[in-house]
Amino acid sequence: MNRLIPLVLFIAFVAPFPAHGQETIIKKDELLTLDRCVEIALMKHPTIVAARNNVLAGQSRVFEARSAYYPQIAANAGYSRTKSLASLLRTSTTGTGGTLLSGGSGSSFDQYSGSITLSQNIYDFGKTGSQVDIQKLGLDASRSDLDTTVDQVLFGVKQAYYGALQAKRKRDVAEETVKQFQQHLEQAKGFYEVGTKPKFDVTKAEVDLSNSRLNLIKAENSVKVAKVTLNNALGAPDAPEYLIEDNLAFQKYEMSFQQAIETAYKNRPDLQSLLWKRMAAERSIDLARTGFYPALTGTAAYNRGGRSGFQDEGWNVGVGLTFPIFSGFLTRNQVEEAKANLAAARANEETLKQSIYLDVQQAYLNLGLAEDSINNTQLTVQQATENFEIANGRYAAGVGNPIEVTDAEVSLANAKTGHIQALYDYKVARASIERAMGLR
Numbered sequence: 001m002n003r004l005i006p007l008v009l010f011i012a013f014v015a016p017f018p019a020h021g022q023e024t025i026i027k028k029d030e031l032l033t034l035d036r037c038v039e040i041a042l043m044k045h046p047t048i049v050a051a052r053n054n055v056l057a058g059q060s061r062v063f064e065a066r067s068a069y070y071p072q073i074a075a076n077a078g079y080s081r082t083k084s085l086a087s088l089l090r091t092s093t094t095g096t097g098g099t100l101l102s103g104g105s106g107s108s109f110d111q112y113s114g115s116i117t118l119s120q121n122i123y124d125f126g127k128t129g130s131q132v133d134i135q136k137l138g139l140d141a142s143r144s145d146l147d148t149t150v151d152q153v154l155f156g157v158k159q160a161y162y163g164a165l166q167a168k169r170k171r172d173v174a175e176e177t178v179k180q181f182q183q184h185l186e187q188a189k190g191f192y193e194v195g196t197k198p199k200f201d202v203t204k205a206e207v208d209l210s211n212s213r214l215n216l217i218k219a220e221n222s223v224k225v226a227k228v229t230l231n232n233a234l235g236a237p238d239a240p241e242y243l244i245e246d247n248l249a250f251q252k253y254e255m256s257f258q259q260a261i262e263t264a265y266k267n268r269p270d271l272q273s274l275l276w277k278r279m280a281a282e283r284s285i286d287l288a289r290t291g292f293y294p295a296l297t298g299t300a301a302y303n304r305g306g307r308s309g310f311q312d313e314g315w316n317v318g319v320g321l322t323f324p325i326f327s328g329f330l331t332r333n334q335v336e337e338a339k340a341n342l343a344a345a346r347a348n349e350e351t352l353k354q355s356i357y358l359d360v361q362q363a364y365l366n367l368g369l370a371e372d373s374i375n376n377t378q379l380t381v382q383q384a385t386e387n388f389e390i391a392n393g394r395y396a397a398g399v400g401n402p403i404e405v406t407d408a409e410v411s412l413a414n415a416k417t418g419h420i421q422a423l424y425d426y427k428v429a430r431a432s433i434e435r436a437m438g439l440r
Contacts, residue, residue, distance in 0.1 A: 028240040034161055034247060037234060041157045042150070045235030051142075051149040058139035065135040068128040071120045083108040113305035122319070125293035130286045137283065141276035147269030151435050153233070158431040160226070160233035165248045166424040167226035170417055171219040177413045178216050181209040184405055187396065196398055204402040208409070248423045250374050253367065253430050260360050260437055267438030268356055274349045281342040288338045291331030294323040356436065363433035370426035377419035384408070384415035 025040055026032070032040075042048060121128065185205035191197035231239045255263075265271065300317045304310040324331065391408035394400030434440065 026234075026236060026239045026242055029242060031243045031245060033245045034158065037157050037161055037230070037244075038154055040234045040236060041153050043235075045153050045233075047149055048146075048153055048235075051146040055139070055142045055146050058135070058142040062132065062135045062139055065128070065131040068121055068124075068131070071118055073116070073118050075114075075116045077114040078112070080111045081108065082111060109307045111305070111307055112310055113303070114310060115301055115303040117301040118299065120298045122296040122298050124295045125290050127287065127290035127293075127295070130283050130290065133283045134280045134287060137276045137280035141273045141280070144269040144273035144276060147438075148273065151269065151438065151440070153235075154440060155431055155435045156233045157230075159428055160230040161244065162248065162424050162427040162431075164223070164226040164230045164244055165246055166420055167219070167222045168244075168246070169248065169420045171216070171223050173413055173416045173420070174212070174216040174219040177409060178209070178212045180409050181205065181212045184392075184395075184402075184409070185209050188402065191398070201402045204406065208406050248420075248427060250423060250426060252371070253433075255433075257361070257364050260364055260433060261357060263437040263439065264356050264360050265353070268436075269438060271349070271352055271356060274345065274352055278342070278345040278349055281338065281345040285335060285338040285342060288331065288334040291324060291327070291334060294321055296321050359436040360433065363429060363436045367426070367429040367433055370422060370429045373422040374419070374426055377415065377422045380415045381412075381419050384412040388412045 025044060185202070185208075188197060188201040188205040192199060192202050228237075230244075231237050297320045298318070299320060300315075302313070302315055304313040306312040388408040388411070391400055391404045395402070395405050
């Protein structure tokens with residue numbers, strides 16, 4: 001639970017203040033290990049930064065809820081100018097014998113006012129306490145959500161890291177295939193020059209070499225794409241050129257399926273987040289019910305004012321009891337809403353448990369498949385190597401044909417590529433089951 005929170009919060013303070021920009025994160029031509037890539041992603045990935053700030057916002061919401069425990073002090077001041085008209089009635093005789101009402105003189109004065117008011121919640125039947133508890137549970141849920149985000153980002157880093165290694169190894173196979181076809185072309189030219197092989201052999205070797213060079217170009221591009229993908233997974237899209245440590249070698253991962261399921265239910269942060277949210281929904285029912293109860297509040301105020309200044313003053317102290325009599329069935333419906341939210345939270349929790357079981361089961365099966373594939377592709381590489389050596393030896397002895405050599409070379413390249421794919425699949429399957437179990 002909250003396994004990387006201390007590290008992430010430490011990085012939250014350090015990360016916004018790099019000394020010299022991006023170069024301080026990844027140095028040019030630096031050799032990056034998987035652990036170093038994880039460190040960079042924790043520091044730079046914007047998704048983690050966003051989730052980390054959600055935790056900080058949750059902490060603030062807890063303090064906001066606690067503010068109702070403390071006195072509320074307010075000050076206000078006012079000024080107004082009032083003009084009073086004292087109308088005088090003056091009767092004057094007009095030519096028609098009527099009367100005329102005319103305005104008289106008036107007076108005006110200034111009015112000043114100022115006050116300081118203090119109010120204190122004395123007792124609200126657990127309303128404030130419920131609000132604080134709900135925000136605390138929400139904070140715990142946001143921390144678990146941060147762990148979930150970290151797990152997702154780190155899984156993406158591992159996928160991209162192993163993908164880059166896979167692309168690099170496939171490029172190496174393509175380079176080796178180009179060299180083999182180059183040697184075969186030179187061999188065919190030598191035989192043709194001495195008259196032991198026809199021109200067809202040379203032409204066939206030239207075509208094979210051209211195809212292998214095209215495959216090498218594609219492999220080089222795949223390496224570049226894989227590097228861009230890794231940079232994006234690290235949260236450093238404009239990273240300088242660097243090297244990565246090759247750890248694609250097979251290492252058997254030992255764990256039973258039952259152990260994996262138990263570990264997942266214990267460690268998965270997204271499940272823990274739903275547990276916190278379910279507990280918050282339970283407390284929300286208590287909070288909604290407080291709408292049926294009164295609230296006891298104490299108040300005190302000091303006032304000063306007057307017409308010519310602040311010469312008049314006064315104090316008042318009191319206690320108020322507010323009792324809800326009728327609110328248009330608001331509280332009752334709020335309670336029903338909270339109960340429905342709790343039922344939905346419990347259903348979501350059960351849904352996620354089933355999803356976790358499926359995730360672990362699929363990852364466990366894929367891990368077993370990848371392990372079997374590694375053993376099979378190792379044998380395929382060994383057989384393809386022996387077949388290539390035989391075909392190449394026969395051609396060198398003058399008894400083979402170029403099609404046999406080409407097929408053997410292509411089969412060997414495919415076998416090596418398949419073995420590399422199996423190693424990649426196993427690494428990703430291992431990362432998948434670790435993510436499914438909530439392990440890092």
